[in-house]
Amino acid sequence: MGRSPYFDELSQMIRHTATRFVEQEVAPNIDQWERQRGFPRSLYRKAGAAGLLGLDYPEQYGGTPCDLFALIAMSEALMRCGSGGLFASLLSHNIGLPPVVNFGSDALKQRVIPAVLCGDKIAALAITEPGGGSDVANLHTTAVRDGDHYRINGSKTFITSGSRADLVTVAVRTGPVGHHGISLLLVEADSPGFSRGHKLDKMGWHASDTAELFFDDCRVPVANLIGQENRGFPIIMSNFQKERMSLAVMANITSELALDACLSYVRQRHTFGQPLAGHQVIRHKLAEMATRLAASRQMLYHTASRLNQGESVVMEMSMAKNLATDTSDFITHEAVQIFGGMGYMSESLVERLYRDSRILSIGGGTREIMNEIIAKSLLAS
Numbered sequence: 001m002g003r004s005p006y007f008d009e010l011s012q013m014i015r016h017t018a019t020r021f022v023e024q025e026v027a028p029n030i031d032q033w034e035r036q037r038g039f040p041r042s043l044y045r046k047a048g049a050a051g052l053l054g055l056d057y058p059e060q061y062g063g064t065p066c067d068l069f070a071l072i073a074m075s076e077a078l079m080r081c082g083s084g085g086l087f088a089s090l091l092s093h094n095i096g097l098p099p100v101v102n103f104g105s106d107a108l109k110q111r112v113i114p115a116v117l118c119g120d121k122i123a124a125l126a127i128t129e130p131g132g133g134s135d136v137a138n139l140h141t142t143a144v145r146d147g148d149h150y151r152i153n154g155s156k157t158f159i160t161s162g163s164r165a166d167l168v169t170v171a172v173r174t175g176p177v178g179h180h181g182i183s184l185l186l187v188e189a190d191s192p193g194f195s196r197g198h199k200l201d202k203m204g205w206h207a208s209d210t211a212e213l214f215f216d217d218c219r220v221p222v223a224n225l226i227g228q229e230n231r232g233f234p235i236i237m238s239n240f241q242k243e244r245m246s247l248a249v250m251a252n253i254t255s256e257l258a259l260d261a262c263l264s265y266v267r268q269r270h271t272f273g274q275p276l277a278g279h280q281v282i283r284h285k286l287a288e289m290a291t292r293l294a295a296s297r298q299m300l301y302h303t304a305s306r307l308n309q310g311e312s313v314v315m316e317m318s319m320a321k322n323l324a325t326d327t328s329d330f331i332t333h334e335a336v337q338i339f340g341g342m343g344y345m346s347e348s349l350v351e352r353l354y355r356d357s358r359i360l361s362i363g364g365g366t367r368e369i370m371n372e373i374i375a376k377s378l379l380a381s
């Protein structure tokens with residue numbers, strides 16, 4: 001990829017730090033971690049020590065304030081390890097912690113944020129429920145005020161880092177049906193009545209742990225309320241913009257890795273007496289893959305630059321996410337096709353990329369939800 005005008009000197013330094021972290025701590029182990037369906041908890045502390053977990057967080061809590069492109073640079077470098085699962089779990093705090101940072105009490109911030117940013121504790125976000133899917137406003141997990149505590153009852157599913165998170169930002173119903181009755185509570189793993197199911201077995205993201213969470217009269221202090229009671233839905237919605245940006249970054253790097261693998265393979269593989277690259281049909285596939293990736297990357301960067309300047313880009317970020325995930329689905333499909341039988345083998349990087357790509361148009365709001373957001377924005381203008 002050529003030098004981009006969007007990334008300043010700090011962003012390039014952060015990219016270098018993250019690249020070195022991947023080369024030293026991740027790349028030598030990632031194939032084993034994928035087979036083992038997880039990575040050591042110690043990696044969080046190493047990432048914290050490298051300053052990677054604290055990007056875009058306040059300095060007073062051990063973070064490093066930065067613009068979105070520093071965050072994108074770090075994310076791109078980490079994703080080049082070739083494992084979406086490792087990326088998702090290692091950075092699960094980036095969806096679990098922002099509500100605390102932006103809306104939590106000072107005491108709550110001081111107590112939990114530094115421990116997460118240094119890698120001592122793992123944070124996660126729990127919104128999705130069995131049977132609920134994308135219907136966030138219709139969640140059924142309840143929290144009832146009981147003195148200076150809430151009692152939570154219900155369950156969550158498909159929670160990234162759910163198996164070992166120490167702190168979980170949980171969406172609960174504290175009011176009437178609909179989005180006006182939703183609140184956010186920070187649940188600590190040692191809370192009475194909190195438990196986890198077994199690790200869920202997934203198509204992709206093998207290096208990440210994903211679990212169901214259960215709340216059986218789970219007692220959580222009222223002091224762990226994030227923001228105001230019954231005002232959690234706007235917090236959840238505001239949190240989605242950076243999550244969707246991150247998923248688009250993941251999709252674009254997935255596409256990049258698959259395309260790079262193909263470019264290397266077609267030069268080496270010979271069929272019918274010539275390199276695979278000698279066949280026009282293959283060259284045209286590569287041209288189409290590269291063109292779609294270039295368009296997707298530039299749309300994301302342009303949208304992120306507007307978000308960086310404080311503009312509302314809800315519609316555009318939904319477009320960028322859909323374009324990026326459509327592109328990664330297309331490119332990884334074509335990559336497996338180009339590799340042929342080898343592309344179907346689990347030892348092949350493109351096989352992993354193909355599987356990992358599939359979740360990206362589901363997480364953070366499905367492709368269909370993105371289209372609904374886009375359509376509503378168009379019709380309201």
